[in-house]
Amino acid sequence: MLPQLLASFFLFFCFPLIFFLLRSLTTSSAPKTTNKKLLPASTALPKSYPLIGSHLDIKANFHRRIQWFSDLVLLSPTSTFTLHRPLGEQQIFTANPAVVQHILKTHFPIYQKGPNVTTTVTDFLGNGIFNIDGDAWKFQRQIASHQFNTKSLRQFVEHVVDTELNHRLIPILATAASQNQILDLEDILQRFAFDNICKIAFGFDPHHLSPSLEQSKFAQAFEEATQISSRRFAYLLPIIWKIQKLLNFGSEKRLREAVSEVREFAKNIVREKKRELSEKSALESVDMLSRFLSSGHSDEDFVTDIVISFILAGKDTTSAALTWFFWLLWKNPEEEEKIVKEIRETSEAPGYEEVKDMVYTHAALSESMRLYPPVPLDTKEAMEDDVLPDGTVVKKGSRVTYHVYAMGRSEKLWGPDWAEYKPERWLERIEGEKQWRYVGRDPFRYPVFQAGPRVCLGKEMAYMQMKRVVGGIMRRFKVVPAIEEGVEPEFISFLTAKMKGGFPVRIQERIQT
């Protein structure tokens, strides 16, 4: 009762006062933007009011915020759009490759994660690699990068992924096919990816993908922590969730419980690894966790943060990418046939080189992530005043978001056929031969894995895993969505993308032709 009373007191008496005081500050310091006057008057721009900015429109569109921001940014002639948030805060959205290059590379020191993002997700991600800047980030990146060398990738594809595929995934799919069961493929792929990342990065097998598909308390807590942390960004004023946190009620109470569950799980991994390291003088294979623990940074909380960030990186990204990939193949059977052809031309248990050479599948994955990127938005905070290449004025403290989802759907960037699923956009024929060659794109035009000094460390690992999984599944099975005809699944995102409600599918044994 007391917490509710305190909160009500704050809401009714203190807020109006704060509003009044901040109003004078915000009206005088609002940065100028050049793109505003370039937008045609007829476009449905969000209305902005003193103090609350465009909060009413933001709230009304919250359920479809990815698509709404995408529409707004693509309507702008400069592909950059400034959103007025409450209390004079500005958030700049861009789908302009020159701007993306500016923030991610040429002016990298100015555009950091920044206090706004880091304080919002710090309860969940702590000082893990996704939530830090400066020397701490450099250190984590440098230690973690060893995990992604060729030797490690080979071990990953030929042992970790292969074993999980043949001993866990395929048997579950075979049973579903024989019993005509409906499975949630998104859930299965998340479990698969979670086992994979734990094995390769921490040398630990959580055995999350099992025939019972039992819901684990950890997985549920991880999902809740992700969603509640991500929803904090939508508050009219961050102070509201901060008070809720202080008083430990509502979603903040649940977040505290979920984070505690996640941390306990991660801490057990760390403790087990410490014990292993103390018992053995030399480990057979050195995983990333052992490297961190042996680097002189053995503080349990610090290493736990690193473990949580890596679970986030590994569990929800490739699974989101593959979920949408299988949806697109269902809608594009001729593309499915071309991939099956490539798979049948490789051996049943392909090694590292063979997986690397699956260029058609590689292109098909890049093309599906263009339309459904696993990380659809990414935000940086300006550490100083700046001007973007398109003339947009950025004030210190403003957030600048590059909209990956919008960029993949931009006619300017991909041409009038942008809405079509065409893996061949990424391929060219090798002269005089029947084979394809993969043609990479400018990473600032396709920043699905980010770009510049903070480009995704796991990019190659992710492609290798996805190609091997696609090969393993499609060689034998056809994935058939159990979704009513004409219904399009909804693309949503909480830090990483999801298919709303999961991806119900039936599995069919593929008829050999």
Ligand code: HEM
């Ligand atoms: C399709 C799969 C994936 C996509 C689309 C993807 C995308 C991204 C993006 C957009 C970022 C930048 C995030 C930010 O700074 O806000 C990132 C960073 C990162 N990713 Fe991935 N990722 C994928 C898979 C993986 C996997 C499997 C791993 C392996 C553990 C991984 C490890 C990392 C790490 C360590 C960073 C942090 C890099 C840094 O800040 O220096 N990613 N990834």
